[in-house]
Amino acid sequence: MTAEQQHEQALLLLRDYEDSGAGWFWASNAEGRVIYISQCIAQRLECPHVELLDRQVQSLFILERDENDGVERTLPLLLSARKTFNDLAVRAAVEGHEVWWSISGRPQFDSEGTFIGYRGNGTDITALRQSQRDASRLAEYDSLTGLANRHRMGKRLLSTLNAYQAARRACAVMMIDLDRFKQVNDTLGHQAGDELLKQVAQRLQSVIAEKGCEIGRLGGDEFQILLPDLDDRGRLGEIAQKIIQMVSQPYQIEGSRVIIGASVGVAISPYDGVGADELVRSADLALYASKGGGRGQFRFYSSDLHAEAERRRQIEDDLRDALARNQIWLAYQPIIETKSDRVIGVESLLRWTHPELGDVSPAVFIPIAEEAGLIGALGDWALKQACADAARWPGTLRVAVNVSPVQFTNVGFAGVVTQALANSGLEPERLELELTESIFLNDDQVTDDAFSSLKLLGVRLALDDFGTGYSSLGYLRKAPFDKIKIDQGFIRGVTEPGSRNRAIISAIVSLAGALDMDTTAEGIEAHDELGLMRELGVKQIQGYIYAQPLPEMMVAEALEDGTWTIKPEGPSKYRPERRTVLRKVGLIHEDHRYEVTMRNLSRTGAMIEGLVDVPVGEKFVVDFGEGQLAVAEVRRSAGAMQGLEFETPLVDDGAGGLCTRHRVSPYLIVQAGMQLTALQPGQSLLPGMMPGTVGLSMPKFGQVNERARGNRAA
Template sequence: MAGLFSRSARARDDEDIAPENAPLCPIAASDVARRVELLDSFEAAGLGWFWATDAQGRLIYLSETAAEKLGWTDGEAIGKPLGELFTPEKDEDPDKAERPLAFLLSARNSISQLNVRLAVEGQEVWWEIAGKPQFDEKERFTGYRGSAKDITVSRESQKDAERLAQYDSLTGLANRHRMTKRLTATLKAYRNSKRACALLMLDLDRFKQVNDTLGHPAGDELLKQVAARLGRIVGTKGEIGRLGGDEFQVMLPDIDDRGALGDLSQRLIQMISQPYSINGARAIIGTSVGIAIAPYDGLDTEELVKAADLALYAAKGGGRGQYRFYSSDLKDGAKHRRQVEEDLRDALENNQLSMHYQPLVCAKTHTVKCCEALMRWEHPERGTISPAVFIPVAEEIGIIKKMGEWALNEVCRQAMEWPVELRVAVNVSAVQFAHDDFPQVVKNALTNSGLSPERLELEITESVFLGDTGRAQRIFKELKDLNIRLALDDFGTGYSSLSYLRTAPFDKIKIDQSFVRGATEDGNNNAAILSAIVSLAGALNMETVAEGVEAKDELDLVTQRGATLIQGYIFSRPMPNEDFLERLADGKLKYDPKGPAKYRADRKTVFRRIGLIHEDSRYKVVMRNLSKTGAMIEGLLDVPLGTQVVLDLGGGQLAVATVRRSKGATQGVEFEQPLISDGADGLCTRHRVSPYQIEAAGRPLAALPHDPYSLIMAERMGAASQKKFVEIEVGSPAPGTSY
């Protein structure tokens, strides 16, 4: 290919070269020949290349060395439009977005340091190009003249450096810096386009045990496997990051359906909780998940991350292996939890803890065969505090070992006072079980009380297998050497694995109440699962306990399916030792079933003031109970059957409902769409009032207030609205009830 700059001067033979002491001869601007020679040598050395186009954008020149390097021969590129040879760089960072080459050429703008990829098959070649439009003496556009240089190697090095700065070197996931940057850019863009973005915060439960027992290399390998599992579940739906340690974050654009997010979180928990094989060792961990959604729970990165952190904190506080959605109540909950921490340290010394007992009765005779010891905390100011609240706190602040030791001694001492030699089961925390001296603690409790080892039963959840399973087996052996009994609690939930039953010496399996609930309903698979668990236990010579039996049809079912023992409110609630002792002393060993004839969907008793919307009117009512499919409300007189209403459950949660039962001031309503689990014991709606709707109503864009619907409807629901129903005042709840 002929050079763009014709050579009119050639190098002379060696003998014609000027001597070293020849006078200086600068290249003048008018010395065209020597200037062209200089540019030719620049091209030949590969330091840079030149290109030119005509007025139609077709290539009329490309440095010969450049064409040769790309394998283009015989003027192959000449005549092609420049846009077909170069593909502009696409950067995912919106802050680096550049105007495309096609725009620059059509607008006849100058091109400066534009990175382009060459359309060369089978090669990854990148150039940095520059160019200026040319015009003749009549200001007519004649084409471009430009330069280029190969930046393939330097670009790859830069990309590697950028990747190291943005990605976690261990797992390959985005690091904290990148996740923050991406989340910030996404939230900013989505705010303008009125879109939603969910953020999931995760950390691993019991990861420290793996590090401590198997070593840090094993911990690193475990984190890699966790990252791979996260990737398989999340896929292309979002971006995953490792923030450091055992903390992970998942950003999910365009998702605000809390039902879908709850299902995804549950899959993440189940997948991460499956066993891991690490250098021949077996390890099991768990995870907790906190969920926040923009713009509902926060508009900017800091606000949304804080909301997701609070939700994660609540999930861990609820017992781990759970997910939680953010709600404004969690701010108060975190404050309450800190108060629980402070007060719990003094609860044991101040005799605020006690043991209650719930009987386990024979499925055939309904006589008590065993009982479960359950810890209770009666706070002098706040009344009864649920074990679901204080046990996780005790584990986290490190006093569960002391509390567990007290419970073992107290139960053994009290059981010795019973006139009947019943077995008694004591729950064991996974944290308590993890201490090497736990078998000795059990032995001391038996020795000090004089209780026969055969009467003591330890209920252990599958979470004790988290971490080093070999160590767990050693503790099991030491416990069985004491001749006590072992029960696997809550079987079928959390970290289930049949290998536990193969290797651990359990005497009993407790079937979690979640498999009893709904088992009598048509199309529910729980009945089949019950049969399978009972058959499995029978083959292994183990007893089975059906937990949480409340209705008579449930009792009939679990009895027919072969459960050995029954536990639940249908026979008795947990009772203080004094009441249990009195019943035993009176010889009342048989329990009569007392409960509803049939199971119905869980209907949680509440006393909560909510809003009810009918047409353009808003009423204040009290919700007495709540289930996934409906609620009972009180506060409106004589509402006709079939009336369509909307229950405002707070926090932007609106439930469309139909009145199915009505008597006086009480109505039973059925929801158009079932509520979903909030990850705890509560229920919530899939969707909420969007902050964008509030903004459209003339309010500033902000995260959801407690009562956003009233902001939207403020003008429509004026004082002059004609209400169709009469409101009445509903009495206050019993003392100590919160709403």
């Protein structure tokens, strides 16, 4: 074979190689312009071959940055170096085409050593890149919801916190757990549960709009949200509340209406944890507290949650034996006919007198009983005891009993009611069962059958806390309720200018009237609230303006004369609640820190005791501890008591309490030469402001010696 024939054969082999798609060739001149490129590249990019010629090489390819070596390289830089390169991963610089190649190039020189351009080859690695990307996504993203998985969230949190410590920036973490998800999984199946998780993920993505945030599913029904540069607890509380509201809206799953809830725990770095593990533990503890507080709530982390968790475990253990030890009893709150002030019924309320803890609030032990599976036994006991008590009372006073969703959906519940009525001899029409909207969780046949059975017995049914849960006019259409109870959340602030609650209550009253139902307004405490309820046509009133819950013996005594009438007594106008707290706080003035007692607290102010000779208009900084500082001005002053007004209102802490929007950053500790740590109980971050520290000037105010005052009083 001649040299010419060999050359032709080589060209044929190269042409076959190009046509096979296994590889391709390119060449450029000394100016970096393309003088040859295989025809298959034009076909791959869906453009005329001639358009690829005479273009700069870098206009066709984009070099991928190597994240491992941290060096920013560009293709023009490599070409100008006139060195050989091999297997560079490049992407087609053509919009609308996701094409990747691995290219190599060798500089060419003439006989005199002058650079004349490059010759090179390439192979298509698009399929490999997509496979690598899919594998990477599987390693970092949840295949069901498309959200980040536990691995990615942990890696992202760790890298964020490391970077933010150097920059002294804050970062919040939210832990979210779905309430009653297991019940949906058990009743509708795992396929329905998976579909529900997908819809929850979509709702979370619609809520979280903050830049740089990431949402992850850690597994099961647990989610996590990373919120960089956010430490405003007012804003975080709003986000948490919106998440709870969005997740709690009804879902349509395989033709069934499904309702779940959500609990949220929030922790913020560096206040609640410096490292990733510490911050996640704090958020987990806050989540545990929110679930223990009744679910459907959010909680911020605080150091006292450790003690609260231990106390909760003790309460759960002791609650298991409380019934057997006769520690559980019923109190009865009168329900008043609005027009006549006549008592027409009472609501039975569970009470627990603990031998060591004293009276344990129902807000504490009822959620624990629900989570521990004890609410069914407690509810059945309350039903039987209320019927027995009411049967002994003279007259026809009705008794209302709260029924948990667990009780109501039990197929034997109607039998329990029948037995309670038969054993006590109470007429069915005197028993009113109060149900919350959560009984419509799955909107299934069990719920419909329970309604039918109870109405056949002749008992009355009341819809409790209307408008606060999973409100739907659909179930009012078919559920045979006799009464709607307006939740006190709509009562609070109803008489204040600009409140929309008046319109809401008016609409509820009209709706109930159209459906031939009674209405009861709960939580009425002031005369202006009572007057408005009368004006709006609410038929029944329940609240402290008439009576607090009473022991059974007092109810029996009040009924001895036949008619039981109570005159309303209370403040003329509603005022925002001030919580009685009786706790020590710091009061900072100039370079002195005083210890005082805070006696009550509201969003806008507090009453403190401990300083004398304080004029109205004086300004202080209130140190609540754990970095919480609030600027306040004295509005009232009498003796050792001062009424303070906060410059910035406090915000809801998710647990029925209040907290400051912002806290003093622990990064101040670093400035003082100390190691960075999360906030500790009682820790002051202001230099020279620890209790007992002597200031540079004489203290301006005298401080009351409360121990001495107590001794004199004795």
